[in-house]
Amino acid sequence: MPVSPLAGATILVAHPGAELYGSDRVLFESVTGLIDAGAEVVVALPVTGPAVAELESRGARVVICPTPVLRKSALSPSGLVSLTGRMLAGGVRAARLMRSVRPEAVVVNTITIPVWLPVARAMRVPCLCHVHEAEKSAPALIRRALYSPLATATRVIANSRYSLAVLKEAVPLRIPPSAIVANGVAVPDGSEIVAGPRTRPGAGTAEDPVRLLFIGRLSPRKGPQVALEAVERLRDAGTTVRLSLLGAVFQGYEWFESELRTWVAEHRLGDQVDFLGFRDDVWPVVAQADIIVVPSTRDEPFGDTAVEAMLARRPLVVAWTSGLREAADGYATARFFPPGDAAGLAAGVQDILEHWSEVSELTAADRRLALSRHAPAVYRQAFAGQVAAMLAEHG
Known part of the structure; x- marks a missing residue:
């Protein structure tokens, strides 16, 4: 049986928060899928919170690396000035962490932490962005600002056909290879x-x-x-x-x-x-x-x-x-x-x-x-397969 490209690989996963809501719980399943496939996973969070203990219990190493989280309130003239400064500072921190971790690949969970995508591209590390958003109702300029960093990703996965359609409409002709992976959802068997x-x-x-x-x-x-x-x-x-x-x-x-x-x-x-x-x-x-x-x-x-x-x-x-x-x-x-x-x-x-x-x-x-x-097992295998395919293409 061929060895998975993930076996022994270090994967850096960046996530915008440390709570226990929807995208956080999908993150947990993503991390578990990578670890099950043999990867060493380091998760970068901008803040500490309850997600830290959950990630560590699944075998990941968690590092606090403050980087800006993009909110729509920042997409105003005054907000953009402040955001530019925070993006530069966050980019320096992200690059420093990547030099320390030396990952074979980066996974960015959601489009709200865009600094990781250009940093990974600049350091020639393949980067997959997992899109959880579908801001169809946002003004066109805001949608383009939210989605345009994806042009620097190596690969994109979306959680639904709808999310991918909104993404392609916002940034036409500039999307890297993409796929849909339906969310894994866990429910206790009680x-x-x-x-x-x-x-x-x-x-x-x-x-x-x-x-x-x-x-x-x-x-x-x-x-x-x-x-x-x-x-x-x-x-x-x-x-x-x-x-x-x-x-x-x-x-x-x-x-x-x-x-x-x-x-x-x-x-x-x-x-x-x-x-x-x-x-x-x-x-x-x-x-x-x-x-x-x-x-x-x-x-x-x-x-x-x-x-x-x-x-x-x-x-x-x-x-x-x-x-x-x-x-x-x-x-x-x-x-x-x-x-x-x-x-x-x-x-x-x-x-x-x-x-x-x-x-x-x-x-x-x-x-x-x-x-x-x-089922979580179905999702974990599909998600890890996308990261492994990206590594195989850029190995």
């Missing part, structure tokens, strides 16, 4: 999680409300405000639900959570909405849910939460948009609604409740389909 939903949720009464769950950042684009309005509509129609919001805001967006809490109070929904904040382990909450809702109002590159719902055998009501369509397509227990349409979300919940016995029986088949598409 019986309380994958045994499926309750035999029958309550009739939607105050004594036994239907339990809805939102997982993700509390941000306008993720649509928790749409979920809240759907709760009100369901209540007014005679169906009582209890919505749990599992997630926190980005720093600087505390105003948005305040607006959500004020809206809940003004509409007398305090006994039907729980703000759970961020939790490292979401699965005990998932185990208590009847239906998962994904009400994003803007473009999504993919939709890990939609896949998690299928893996956990929970029916899903999801916005029919962008990468979410790919994530949820083909599942019998998913219901779709137009982005931003609270009435549509409420109707999707009601439809699931009206067909509860049938939906419950179909969750097992949907779980099997999700495993065939997104």
